[in-house]
Amino acid sequence: MGRVYNFSAGPAVLPEEVLKEAAAEMLDYRGCGMSVMEMSHRSSMFQQIIDEAEADFRKVLGVPDNYKVLFMQGGASLQFAMVPLNFMRDGKADYIITGQWAKKACAEAKRFGDAEAIASSADKTFSYIPDVTNLPIREGAKYLYICENNTIYGTKYHTLPDTKGVDLIADQSSCFLSEPVDVSKYAMIYGGVQKNVGPAGLVVAAIREDLIPTDDLPDVPTMLQYKIHADAGSLYNTPNCYAIYICGKVFKWILDMGGLTVMKQRNEEKAALLYDFLDNSKLFKGTVRKEDRSLMNVPFVTGSEELDKKFVAESKAAGLENLKGHRSVGGMRASIYNAMPKAGVEALVSFMEDFEKKNS
Numbered sequence: 001m002g003r004v005y006n007f008s009a010g011p012a013v014l015p016e017e018v019l020k021e022a023a024a025e026m027l028d029y030r031g032c033g034m035s036v037m038e039m040s041h042r043s044s045m046f047q048q049i050i051d052e053a054e055a056d057f058r059k060v061l062g063v064p065d066n067y068k069v070l071f072m073q074g075g076a077s078l079q080f081a082m083v084p085l086n087f088m089r090d091g092k093a094d095y096i097i098t099g100q101w102a103k104k105a106c107a108e109a110k111r112f113g114d115a116e117a118i119a120s121s122a123d124k125t126f127s128y129i130p131d132v133t134n135l136p137i138r139e140g141a142k143y144l145y146i147c148e149n150n151t152i153y154g155t156k157y158h159t160l161p162d163t164k165g166v167d168l169i170a171d172q173s174s175c176f177l178s179e180p181v182d183v184s185k186y187a188m189i190y191g192g193v194q195k196n197v198g199p200a201g202l203v204v205a206a207i208r209e210d211l212i213p214t215d216d217l218p219d220v221p222t223m224l225q226y227k228i229h230a231d232a233g234s235l236y237n238t239p240n241c242y243a244i245y246i247c248g249k250v251f252k253w254i255l256d257m258g259g260l261t262v263m264k265q266r267n268e269e270k271a272a273l274l275y276d277f278l279d280n281s282k283l284f285k286g287t288v289r290k291e292d293r294s295l296m297n298v299p300f301v302t303g304s305e306e307l308d309k310k311f312v313a314e315s316k317a318a319g320l321e322n323l324k325g326h327r328s329v330g331g332m333r334a335s336i337y338n339a340m341p342k343a344g345v346e347a348l349v350s351f352m353e354d355f356e357k358k359n360s
């Protein structure tokens with residue numbers, strides 16, 4: 001069996017070119033006689049891999065010099081704890097709840113102190129982004145936290161909140177490197193890479209240097225202090241070497257494609273194919289308010305659970321995989337990350353047209 005069109009929300013599709021390159025280098029990485037999986041993280045070979053990955057990440061995203069770039073483990077979920085442990089400390093922090101990931105991040109911060117949800121779209125199953133033009137940000141809040149693209153619900157902030165001068169921290173996991181970003185508007189951006197960039201288990205973060213506490217935090221585990229990772233160039237302990245290596249290749253792939261401006265164009269084209277179809281379909285409906293739609297995750301329903309089930313089963317048989325929606329929303333969800341080719345979205349739309357004809 002050949003490769004399918006994989007619409008998984010994560011771990012998700014990666015560029016075929018990258019996978020082929022990694023396959024070719026599997027047994028013997030550039031003449032060193034071993035795989036990247038087998039080499040010491042203290043070797044000059046690996047140092048070159050991580051240095052290049054960081055440099056390329058900085059180039060792709062346009063990370064200013066006064067930001068540290070860190071490669072960390074524990075997935076995006078560990079950042080839910082690390083962010084408040086390092087930045088909220090004994091102060092307070094405000095959160096906007098736009099779905100499960102933001103909710104979990106806020107709940108985690110509450111374990112450590114005064115974190116509060118100051119806006120939410122829970123009232124309509126997170127199908128929209130709340131008005132963020134005049135938020136009740138609390139005096140003295142250390143940061144405002146957002147989940148910029150909501151993987152499960154398919155919403156995205158198309159305008160950043162007015163933070164009223166407070167530092168902005170964003171979980172960009174599912175829109176990571178999908179379009180140009182003005183990093184200077186954020187105090188910290190991070191992403192679990194398995195949505196758009198690489199294998200699961202690795203997080204890449206860009207953090208404004210002045211934000212990182214300069215002293216040891218005696219109450220915070222060593223591994224959870226940003227300073228430890230920053231001072232050690234992300235090599236305090238053995239990092240997720242292989243994931244860093246694959247991400248490095250994906251950064252180069254993005255640069256070769258023309259960078260984030262081209263990524264955005266491609267992503268807009270793909271998303272438009274699907275959203276235009278949904279807007280004109282009599283059977284399928286998108287579930288998100290139009291102005292808040294994500295370019296990456298597109299949830300949709302038929303209105304009948306039975307038909308949804310049939311759709312998921314039949315689409316799978318046709319080589320369109322992982323279209324089942326998240327269990328909290330039901331229906332279907334197509335994740336169309338950077339590496340999903342336009343042909344994949346065309347195949348999906350054509351399958352949907354066909355399904356609609358046969359089932360209405």
Ligand SMILES: *Cc1c(COP(=O)(O)O)cnc(C)c1O
Nearest residue numbers: 075076077101151171173174192
């Ligand atoms: C998937 C996801 C997470 C969780 O990532 P893990 O690496 O599994 O911890 C967090 N935030 C967003 C936006 C996600 O899409």
